[in-house]
Amino acid sequence: MTLEQVILEEILPRVRRPARYLGTEWNAVRKNWDHAAVKMVFAFPDLYEVGMSHLGLQILYGLVNSREDFLMERVFAPALDMEGELRKNGLPLFSLESHRPLMDFDVIGFTLQYELTFTNVLNMLDLAGIPYRAEERRDHHPLVIAGGPNAFNPEPIAPFIDAFLIGDGEEGILEILEAAGEVKGGRSRASRQEMLERLLDVPGIYIPSFYRKEYTNDGKIKEVVSLHPRAPERVPRRVLDDLDTAYFPLSPLVPLAEAVHERGMLEVFRGCTRGCRFCQAGMIYRPVRERSPETLLSQAGEIVKNTGFEEVSLVSLSSLDYSGIQDLIPRLAGGCQATRTGLSLPSLRVDSFSVKTAKNLPGRRTSITLAPEAGSQRLRDVINKGVTAGDLIDAVEAALEAGWFAIKLYFMVGLPTETKEDLEGIADLVESVIKVGKGRCHNRKRLRVTVSASSFVPKAHTPFQWEGQDARDLLKEKHEFVRSLIKKSRAIYNWHNIETSFLEACFARGDRDMAAVLEGAFLRGCRFDGWTEHLRFPLWMESFQAAGLNPDQYATRCFAYNEVLPWELIDSGVSKEYLIREHERALAGETTPDCRQVCGECGVCASLGVATHLVEGRG
Amino acid sequence: MPVYRLQYAKQDRARFLSHRELMTALQRALRRASFPLTYTRGYNPRPKFSFGPPLGVGVAGLREYMDLELEETITTLEDDLESLNRQLQPGIRAHRLILVPPGDVGLGKLINCARYIVKLSPHHCNADGEQLLNNIKSEESWCYERPHDGKVFDVSAAIIKSGVCDEGGRLFLEFLMKVGKGEVPVSGLLDLITKSGTESLLLSQVTRTGLYRLEGNRLLDPLGKTEEFN
Numbered sequence: 116m117t118l119e120q121v122i123l124e125e126i127l128p129r130v131r132r133p134a135r136y137l138g139t140e141w142n143a144v145r146k147n148w149d150h151a152a153v154k155m156v157f158a159f160p161d162l163y164e165v166g167m168s169h170l171g172l173q174i175l176y177g178l179v180n181s182r183e184d185f186l187m188e189r190v191f192a193p194a195l196d197m198e199g200e201l202r203k204n205g206l207p208l209f210s211l212e213s214h215r216p217l218m219d220f221d222v223i224g225f226t227l228q229y230e231l232t233f234t235n236v237l238n239m240l241d242l243a244g245i246p247y248r249a250e251e252r253r254d255h256h257p258l259v260i261a262g263g264p265n266a267f268n269p270e271p272i273a274p275f276i277d278a279f280l281i282g283d284g285e286e287g288i289l290e291i292l293e294a295a296g297e298v299k300g301g302r303s304r305a306s307r308q309e310m311l312e313r314l315l316d317v318p319g320i321y322i323p324s325f326y327r328k329e330y331t332n333d334g335k336i337k338e339v340v341s342l343h344p345r346a347p348e349r350v351p352r353r354v355l356d357d358l359d360t361a362y363f364p365l366s367p368l369v370p371l372a373e374a375v376h377e378r379g380m381l382e383v384f385r386g387c388t389r390g391c392r393f394c395q396a397g398m399i400y401r402p403v404r405e406r407s408p409e410t411l412l413s414q415a416g417e418i419v420k421n422t423g424f425e426e427v428s429l430v431s432l433s434s435l436d437y438s439g440i441q442d443l444i445p446r447l448a449g450g451c452q453a454t455r456t457g458l459s460l461p462s463l464r465v466d467s468f469s470v471k472t473a474k475n476l477p478g479r480r481t482s483i484t485l486a487p488e489a490g491s492q493r494l495r496d497v498i499n500k501g502v503t504a505g506d507l508i509d510a511v512e513a514a515l516e517a518g519w520f521a522i523k524l525y526f527m528v529g530l531p532t533e534t535k536e537d538l539e540g541i542a543d544l545v546e547s548v549i550k551v552g553k554g555r556c557h558n559r560k561r562l563r564v565t566v567s568a569s570s571f572v573p574k575a576h577t578p579f580q581w582e583g584q585d586a587r588d589l590l591k592e593k594h595e596f597v598r599s600l601i602k603k604s605r606a607i608y609n610w611h612n613i614e615t616s617f618l619e620a621c622f623a624r625g626d627r628d629m630a631a632v633l634e635g636a637f638l639r640g641c642r643f644d645g646w647t648e649h650l651r652f653p654l655w656m657e658s659f660q661a662a663g664l665n666p667d668q669y670a671t672r673c674f675a676y677n678e679v680l681p682w683e684l685i686d687s688g689v690s691k692e693y694l695i696r697e698h699e700r701a702l703a704g705e706t707t708p709d710c711r712q713v714c715g716e717c718g719v720c721a722s723l724g725v726a727t728h729l730v731e732g733r734g
Numbered sequence: 735m736p737v738y739r740l741q742y743a744k745q746d747r748a749r750f751l752s753h754r755e756l757m758t759a760l761q762r763a764l765r766r767a768s769f770p771l772t773y774t775r776g777y778n779p780r781p782k783f784s785f786g787p788p789l790g791v792g793v794a795g796l797r798e799y800m801d802l803e804l805e806e807t808i809t810t811l812e813d814d815l816e817s818l819n820r821q822l823q824p825g826i827r828a829h830r831l832i833l834v835p836p837g838d839v840g841l842g843k844l845i846n847c848a849r850y851i852v853k854l855s856p857h858h859c860n861a862d863g864e865q866l867l868n869n870i871k872s873e874e875s876w877c878y879e880r881p882h883d884g885k886v887f888d889v890s891a892a893i894i895k896s897g898v899c900d901e902g903g904r905l906f907l908e909f910l911m912k913v914g915k916g917e918v919p920v921s922g923l924l925d926l927i928t929k930s931g932t933e934s935l936l937l938s939q940v941t942r943t944g945l946y947r948l949e950g951n952r953l954l955d956p957l958g959k960t961e962e963f964n
Contacts, residue, residue, distance in 0.1 A: 141762065371755055422766070
């Protein structure tokens with residue numbers, strides 16, 4: 116029996132949700148294996164349901180498969196029951212389209228969207244029968260590459276990855292595969308060393324084995340030493356400059372097993388320049404590059420026709436900031452109505468305009484989510500959120516008017532400079548929202564307010580990268596304090612798992628020595644750590660101890676401006692001077708306007724040779 | 735609004751789809767094939783569909799049914815069926831599409847029994863089949879407790895008829911089972927067969943070959959075809 120037959124006949128009948136592993140999605144591409152010069156498998160280190168909702172997968176899958184000489188298949192992290200079956204039966208992890216072992220591919224490309232999927236990366240390589248440490252891989256093993264936002268601090272996972280691509284994936288992926296094809300020539304496999312050296316010609320590639328760090332006695336980085344004459348001093352980010360001419364998948368994969376998001380995705384723009392100081396996406400995807408309404412309208416029509424999706428969604432960091440929104444929404448809504456397709460806006464700004472716009476969209480409405488992030492004006496200025504209590508009340512009033520009676524409010528606890536008053540401010544804000552709802556009964560419905568609070572995680576390449584996270588005990592105390600205040604009102608208070616946020620911080624600011632902790636946690640059985648029900652925190656603490664590493668070194672310690680940070684090798688385009696300036700302004704409670712109004716001189720446009728591109732107005 | 739009845743198959747890889755996944759797949763295929771579907775009113779409009787009894791994950795179905803309400807009468811049934819098939823993923827096939835005469839009962843009320851075949855592993859011989867069948871028939875009442883909710887079903891009482899057949903040297907057990915009142919989960923039937931003398935069986939060894947209305951000694955299928963039953 117072939118591996119495919121064994122999977123279909125023996126394994127799938129024994130696992131939950133076998134549709135995750137079928138590979139027969141509408142628009143799945145099954146190419147002739149022997150006709151593709153370079154074969155790549157896109158590896159998403161989380162469940163099918165999560166990975167299939169990811170736009171990056173759809174873009175790269177469509178782009179690579181549009182090339183005759185290349186082939187891309189998919190693999191997701193197998194659920195625990197599938198892992199059990201594979202291990203019990205001695206079967207390798209397989210790709211979905213052709214059910215082939217991952218070993219058969221030339222390139223395995225992981226997307227790193229979230230730090231707590233890293234144990235799954237090791238597990239997937241291990242299940243594939245590939246040594247997870249790059250130094251142990253030989254010429255007959257596939258090249259293992261990675262990209263995505265976590266690649267902006269690649270160090271904690273660096274020993275397991277051969278090469279990282281920094282920045283917009285569609286800019287570099289074909290160059291990587293071309294390089295792989297060239298080096299491979301007519302052979303079945305290329306020499307690893309030759310391959311890595313050839314990849315140095317591709318801008319945006321970071322090869323961890325070509326660098327070594329020197330440390331001072333107190334464990335801080337002294338300098339980064341390049342081990343290869345051609346390895347760049349800093350790796351510049353790849354950036355797509357024109358979204359209108361860029362490839363975009365018009366026949367995206369349609370999930371078989373119900374995914375987190377089942378909808379046609381329209382990327383109205385990439386980047387966000389609001390400048391929230393905690394937000395990594397707002398820094399590493401600069402500048403704003405908008406797609407024209409004409410392109411978007413035609414893409415929407417094609418996507419609905421080619422997928423049958425019941426909903427189209429505008430997916431960008433803050434879709435309502437699209438400069439052509441007033442023009443786009445009615446035209447898009449008209450087209451959607453004609454095909455009985457819903458239209459959704461997943462990220463709303465906190466203002467009445469956003470809510471009123473959302474009200475007029477065709478399709479279902481369940482709850483509305485608004486993110487003031489902090490409880491007081493002072494703290495919202497510190498984080499540069501640019502939202503006032505008045506904006507929130509206006510938005511809530513507009514929501515009630517529009518018929519939404521479930522409102523979710525997002526806050527962050529543990530932000531830099533936070534005081535007791537700021538936390539009390541959360542409760543005050545919630546109270547005033549509830550007050551707006553009082554007396555406004557509609558069809559016997561009453562306003563339902565859910566407060567969802569996360570803990571601040573300092574992220575690399577942001578103005579808050581130098582800030583330490585609050586200790587776990589303190590975070591717990593703070594959350595409990597806010598909950599006790601909110602208890603009096605009728606709102607529900609949920610907070611994210613603190614241990615999860617703590618581990619996120621360890622990886623977000625960790626250096627290469629975190630890799631030993633990661634490996635230890637994987638070997639101790641950690642998987643799917645981002646899923647609260649799977650997180651086994653004591654095993655992580657054991658792994659820190661075994662590696663002789665104090666997690667507070669990375670999570671809670673404040674870094675100094677003159678320290679070399681683990682991720683300084685990666686050049687996001689935003690200058691260190693700008694980040695320091697923004698950090699200082701934060702501490703002084705000063706806000707910085709969106710660069711659409713005034714250039715904040717972050718350095719991106721000059722250093723990467725790109726410009727903000729707006730469809731209306733400046734740019 | 736006219737209602738159409740679609741007969742389709744779910745087999746091969748598609749047998750691993752859950753009922754919900756299958757419904758979504760059919761809905762999207764119908765949308766891609768530009769069928770003039772009608773939708774429910776309200777904020778969250780859904781196409782007006784009704785399905786026959788759901789098939790479990792792993793169980794194949796050769797003649798399954800769904801009713802769909804359309805905005806207009808379609809005159810090119812064969813062409814529309816063909817265009818639907820072009821939009822269906824591997825394993826799902828649309829076989830027939832007919833207009834349901836106004837006033838006819840829906841699938842839920844119509845169907846009261848289903849025929850299943852269970853493929854046995856290759857090492858069983860004909861004598862095993864007869865023996866198995868006798869063991870199954872001798873069980874006057876077989877209680878099956880569904881694992882996830884502890885609900886108890888009498889499997890024996892749900893079997894209307896059973897038989898054994900040999901196709902290409904491979905043994906199949908065949909059952910006509912109650913649907914609706916007195917219905918039992920397919921896993922309950924497998925439980926009874928296993929206890930009657932086989933190794934453990936998987937749902938993927940089961941195929942539902944048809945859905946019917948049993949009236950007296952006649953079996954009527956949802957497309958109006960009848961056969962004698964004794």
